[in-house]
Amino acid sequence: MAAKKSDDEDKILNMIIIACIIGIAIVTVLILTTDRDESFTELYLLDYTKAPVDGTILIEYGIGNHENADVSYTVLVLVDNETVASGNVFVSDGGVHEGNIAIPFANMTSGTHKVIVMLDGREESVHFWTDV
Numbered sequence: 674m675a676a677k678k679s680d681d682e683d684k685i686l687n688m689i690i691i692a693c694i695i696g697i698a699i700v701t702v703l704i705l706t707t708d709r710d711e712s713f714t715e716l717y718l719l720d721y722t723k724a725p726v727d728g729t730i731l732i733e734y735g736i737g738n739h740e741n742a743d744v745s746y747t748v749l750v751l752v753d754n755e756t757v758a759s760g761n762v763f764v765s766d767g768g769v770h771e772g773n774i775a776i777p778f779a780n781m782t783s784g785t786h787k788v789i790v791m792l793d794g795r796e797e798s799v800h801f802w803t804d805v
Contacts, residue, residue: 678687678732687789689736693694706713710741711739711752712740712741712742713739714736714737714738714739714744714746714792714797715735715736715737715797716734716736716741716790716791716792716797716798717734717735717737717799718733718734718735718790718797718799718801719733719734719735719771720732720733721733721788721801722734722803723801723803723804724804724805725778725779725802725803725805726728726801728777728778728779729776729777729778729779730775730776730778730788730803731773731774731775731776732750732773732774732775732776732788732790733771733772733773734748734771734772734773734774734790734799735769735770735771735772736748736762736764736769736770736771736772736792737764737768737769738764738765738766738767738768738769738770739766739767739801740766741766742766743763743764743765743766743786744763744764744766745761745763745764746761746762746763746764746792746793746795747759747760747761747762747792747793747794748760748761748762748772748774748787748790748791748792748793749789749790749791749792749793750774750776750788750790750791751757751787751788751791752776752781752786752787752788752789753786753787753791754787757776757777758774758776759793760772760774774790776788778803779804782792783805784804784805785803785804785805786802786803786804786805787800787801787802788800788801788802788803
């Protein structure tokens with residue numbers, strides 16, 4: 674009877690070892706075949722005029738491409754949720770584009786306005802408030 678118990682324990686132990694080896698093999702395959710590079714885009718403000726100078730606000734922005742591919746971006750500028758300017762920018766993989774956009778405020782009503790710089794079709798956006 675002791676020999677049978679020992680055989681049953683050996684079988685269970687062998688099944689546990691085989692299951693662990695299969696688990697390690699699966700984890701190893703997943704680690705080796707999974708793309709570990711995170712892809713993202715940076716959008717940031719470098720500088721902007723807080724109040725219009727000669728009826729214009731100058732916005733300096735930057736785009737950093739970490740998408741693991743070359744990307745063509747469409748930059749939109751909105752004032753109070755209305756598009757007032759746009760432009761296309763090509764940024765190679767790993768590259769950075771720094772640009773500026775002049776926004777005319779001469780015909781805007783006086784008061785505080787929300788200015789948004791965003792990338793069309795993407796989640797990235799930055800904003801600031803300006804007084805006219």
